[in-house]
Amino acid sequence: MANPYVKQYLMTAGPTPLPPAVSQVMAEPMMYHRAPAFIEVYARVLRRLKDVFQTANEVQIFAASGTGALESAVANLVKPGEQVLVASCGKFGERWFELCEAYGADTIHWETEWGRRIEPAGLDEQLTANPGVELVFTTFSETSTGVVNDLRELTEVAHRHGALIAVDAISGIGAVPLPQDEWGVDVVVTGSQKGLMSPPGIASVSLAPWALDAIEGERGPRFYWDLRKARKNLPLGESAFTPAVSLIFAVGEALTMMREEGLTNVHARHRRLGAATRAGAQALGWTLFSKSPADSVTALEPPAGVDAGAVVKRLRDTHGITIAGGQDHMKGKMIRIGHMGAYDLSDIYVVLGALEECTKALGGKGTGAIEAARRAWETA
Amino acid sequence: MANPYVKQYLMTAGPTPLPPAVSQVMAEPMMYHRAPAFIEVYARVLRRLKDVFQTANEVQIFAASGTGALESAVANLVKPGEQVLVASCGKFGERWFELCEAYGADTIHWETEWGRRIEPAGLDEQLTANPGVELVFTTFSETSTGVVNDLRELTEVAHRHGALIAVDAISGIGAVPLPQDEWGVDVVVTGSQKGLMSPPGIASVSLAPWALDAIEGERGPRFYWDLRKARKNLPLGESAFTPAVSLIFAVGEALTMMREEGLTNVHARHRRLGAATRAGAQALGWTLFSKSPADSVTALEPPAGVDAGAVVKRLRDTHGITIAGGQDHMKGKMIRIGHMGAYDLSDIYVVLGALEECTKALGGKGTGAIEAARRAWETA
Numbered sequence: 144m145a146n147p148y149v150k151q152y153l154m155t156a157g158p159t160p161l162p163p164a165v166s167q168v169m170a171e172p173m174m175y176h177r178a179p180a181f182i183e184v185y186a187r188v189l190r191r192l193k194d195v196f197q198t199a200n201e202v203q204i205f206a207a208s209g210t211g212a213l214e215s216a217v218a219n220l221v222k223p224g225e226q227v228l229v230a231s232c233g234k235f236g237e238r239w240f241e242l243c244e245a246y247g248a249d250t251i252h253w254e255t256e257w258g259r260r261i262e263p264a265g266l267d268e269q270l271t272a273n274p275g276v277e278l279v280f281t282t283f284s285e286t287s288t289g290v291v292n293d294l295r296e297l298t299e300v301a302h303r304h305g306a307l308i309a310v311d312a313i314s315g316i317g318a319v320p321l322p323q324d325e326w327g328v329d330v331v332v333t334g335s336q337k338g339l340m341s342p343p344g345i346a347s348v349s350l351a352p353w354a355l356d357a358i359e360g361e362r363g364p365r366f367y368w369d370l371r372k373a374r375k376n377l378p379l380g381e382s383a384f385t386p387a388v389s390l391i392f393a394v395g396e397a398l399t400m401m402r403e404e405g406l407t408n409v410h411a412r413h414r415r416l417g418a419a420t421r422a423g424a425q426a427l428g429w430t431l432f433s434k435s436p437a438d439s440v441t442a443l444e445p446p447a448g449v450d451a452g453a454v455v456k457r458l459r460d461t462h463g464i465t466i467a468g469g470q471d472h473m474k475g476k477m478i479r480i481g482h483m484g485a486y487d488l489s490d491i492y493v494v495l496g497a498l499e500e501c502t503k504a505l506g507g508k509g510t511g512a513i514e515a516a517r518r519a520w521e522t523a
Numbered sequence: 524m525a526n527p528y529v530k531q532y533l534m535t536a537g538p539t540p541l542p543p544a545v546s547q548v549m550a551e552p553m554m555y556h557r558a559p560a561f562i563e564v565y566a567r568v569l570r571r572l573k574d575v576f577q578t579a580n581e582v583q584i585f586a587a588s589g590t591g592a593l594e595s596a597v598a599n600l601v602k603p604g605e606q607v608l609v610a611s612c613g614k615f616g617e618r619w620f621e622l623c624e625a626y627g628a629d630t631i632h633w634e635t636e637w638g639r640r641i642e643p644a645g646l647d648e649q650l651t652a653n654p655g656v657e658l659v660f661t662t663f664s665e666t667s668t669g670v671v672n673d674l675r676e677l678t679e680v681a682h683r684h685g686a687l688i689a690v691d692a693i694s695g696i697g698a699v700p701l702p703q704d705e706w707g708v709d710v711v712v713t714g715s716q717k718g719l720m721s722p723p724g725i726a727s728v729s730l731a732p733w734a735l736d737a738i739e740g741e742r743g744p745r746f747y748w749d750l751r752k753a754r755k756n757l758p759l760g761e762s763a764f765t766p767a768v769s770l771i772f773a774v775g776e777a778l779t780m781m782r783e784e785g786l787t788n789v790h791a792r793h794r795r796l797g798a799a800t801r802a803g804a805q806a807l808g809w810t811l812f813s814k815s816p817a818d819s820v821t822a823l824e825p826p827a828g829v830d831a832g833a834v835v836k837r838l839r840d841t842h843g844i845t846i847a848g849g850q851d852h853m854k855g856k857m858i859r860i861g862h863m864g865a866y867d868l869s870d871i872y873v874v875l876g877a878l879e880e881c882t883k884a885l886g887g888k889g890t891g892a893i894e895a896a897r898r899a900w901e902t903a
Contacts, residue, residue, distance in 0.1 A: 158553045158554070158555065158556065158765065158768055160552065161552075161553050166549070169549040169550060170550055173538045173722060174533070176538065207591070209765065210747055210764045211586075211587070241746065245749075247744065336765060342767065342768055342770070343556070343765045344586045344768075364598070364627065366590075367587065367591050384588040384590045384591075385589065386588070388724075389724075390769070390770070393769075459558075465555045
């Protein structure tokens with residue numbers, strides 16, 4: 144049996160740990176999804192999601208992983224054979240490309256080097272060179288590299304070229320500000336298991352009115368992801384298909400907590416969590432992989448001589464802390480610490496304290512992670 | 524505030540109530556879906572789902588409503604333009620038709636009158652008249668009408684004509700026997716919120732090896748539902764996309780309970796629940812809508828002069844019991860009592876006792892529902 148006093152900490156970039164109230168609300172008695180009592184819960188979740196998306200637009204929910212809502216955007220917006228642009232800067236950006244290809248788009252995949260943000264000037268060049276593009280797919284906070292993109296600027300560029308922009312904000316919403324309406328972002332997708340500090344299994348998408356018009360045309364096959372079906376049921380306060388009732392309870396509770404904290408405070412907390420994590424890790428000789436670090440997840444390359452994969456393993460086996468390693472060509476070459484959702488400074492102390500031990504044990508040096516983190520937290 | 528002593532009973536045909544252990548396991552700490560501890564849980568769920576499907580075939584899981592797994596069958600099996608046959612006998616059978624149409628099949632929709640089962644002889648005629656059909660889509664237990672179909676015979680007929688058969692067993696698995704391997708059923712789909720007595724949000728599908736071969740060809744767009752992706756990740760014990768971790772915990776717990784009860788006993792319990800419900804309701808002058816009643820859900824037409832819609836409302840408002848009414852053209856004309864999942868005879872007493880009161884209050888007569896139910900339970 145595992146030692147119960149090696150407490151388990153989940154600090155991957157999703158799923159994230161659940162606040163006790165969120166965990167517990169799932170044990171509430173099951174409800175019939177067409178019953179008035181559930182319709183009330185469902186309507187409240189839809190309303191509060193709008194607050195977090197910072198939008199007056201309709202928000203739609205799917206019982207699915209985040210990828211499902213990405214697919215809904217592609218299935219409803221992409222005309223087979225249409226030229227679209229995917230602007231990616233990591234593994235999750237590549238998913239847009241795969242989806243557009245699956246739906247028969249003529250896809251231009253413009254890739255930015257891992258670790259760098261997508262440059263608005265570069266997007267401008269791409270769209271100038273490809274004037275036929277009316278749809279741009281991109282990423283807000285790229286989980287694989289710890290990069291956050293400037294969605295305000297990217298949206299401006301896309302609009303200047305007459306294109307709509309659809310954003311994967313699965314890891315970002317609820318951690319980093321993305322005021323959809325203020326910035327005019329056309330389509331925003333998120334999932335439940337990141338900044339919304341809920342279990343995985345709920346995906347949502349919000350479309351501006353003009354983007355909603357675009358879903359009405361001829362498209363490839365769509366059924367479960369058909370936003371027209373979802374919209375048809377919205378006035379009844381119902382979902383097109385049986386919703387994941389207990390997960391809706393969970394998201395509802397999490398959104399209530401976020402409302403009580405206040406979205407500005409939620410964002411400020413994440414800003415400080417990000418700053419603290421970066422400062423602490425750098426004090427130990429780790430290097431930020433991202434040139435534009437997100438406050439949702441921190442990607443770090445190890446000090447010379449320290450094996451990143453061994454650190455992930457030692458954190459888990461010795462300290463009970465689960466973080467993520469690198470993906471694809473960065474496998475074994477970095478670590479990624481998630482701090483979006485139900486985290487506070489104590490959690491950062493825990494992971495940095497353990498990282499200090501592991502770094503030393505595995506051949507690195509450096510100290511003072513906690514102090515550096517606290518200073519950064521205080522001034523961020 | 525609602526009176527807490529009008530206890531709430533959920534007796535729709537899904538979602539079904541959860542056993543306390545299933546509710547509570549969702550509050551267990553969140554796990555990283557790539558961590559060894561979760562992979563173990565996930566593998567156990569896949570293994571135990573096979574026991575319930577009564578198959579040695581691979582079972583795949585989606586984070587989705589049951590409809591998602593239906594769509595996966597269509598998206599992976601149907602070649603655009605291909606002639607397929609949908610044999611339906613109610614609202615959920617029609618979903619197969621809508622899905623096949625969405626995916627561009629040349630769909631023959633053979634509809635059996637609501638309340639009647641799909642006759643094997645009729646299927647034989649249909650397939651004789653349409654020798655090009657290589658795929659038949661049909662329903663096991665049709666929730667909208669309370670009908671159960673004879674899948675053994677329907678499968679035999681399909682195979683005799685060289686066609687594969689895909690079955691929507693969303694409401695059926697875990698309640699009524701459907702031994703996939705013994706009967707040679709090619710594709711079986713289910714959801715978590717029916718016989719598996721778990722929350723909605725997990726869908727699964729099981730394909731016989733020869734049906735698995737069929738998914739490899741050219742198809743329309745598929746990504747989230749792509750069974751090739753799901754299969755690729757299976758040897759790692761992982762899902763293609765982030766699984767609904769807390770729902771996997773729930774299904775895992777429910778499957779453990781079913782294993783402890785023993786599948787034969789689970790089926791016997793449902794046989795008795797069905798018999799008891801039918802006998803009790805008939806004692807009150809209600810008529811079985813289904814000519815081939817399923818043991819998962821009982822569809823009933825009211826005695827002369829009694830308004831079915833008013834009964835649904837009174838059961839809810841006076842007795843705290845949520846059942847379902849009729850759908851589509853049967854709206855307001857029938858009631859449907861679900862009894863698949865975590866039910867025993869006490870639950871049937873509760874609903875029948877209340878139904879007796881409502882029937883009388885709303886102009887009917889008849890008595891002795893409980894006694895009739897008990898006798899049927901004892902002899903079924």
